[in-house]
Amino acid sequence: MSIVDDIPPIEDQAYEEKVLRSFVRGGRLVRIPARERKKRVILRWLVETVFPDAAPVEERDVNMRLALVYPDVSSLRRYLVDAGMVTRERMVYRRAVPLPADPEVSGAPAREE
DSSP, rough: OOOOTSOOOOOOOOHHHHHHHEEEEETTEEOOOHHHHHHHHHHHHHHHHHHHSOOEHHHHHHHHHHHHSOOOOOOOOOHHHHHTTTEEEEEEEOOSSHHHHHHHOOOOOOOOO
């Protein structure tokens, strides 16, 4: 079980925006929140920023991407993996959460054409 499994999904867009305004300035993370609910918002933002697609990313490249956002890259990697948002296998990281365009994420039913 990950450290954030017991935290309900955040559905309040205003809350997420408030957390992002408080912890992200100029595209950089100011500090890592102590509260798990706020940390989850930041981790979601990190996944979107560092892993914009489902392509595998070498650890060296993950470190470079994370360093653009926050200096403590090892903590961020660990939080993302522990939260189950990113998987790691042999120093290759992959996004584990669905891409935003997926119907499961938006809650909208899939359209058939």
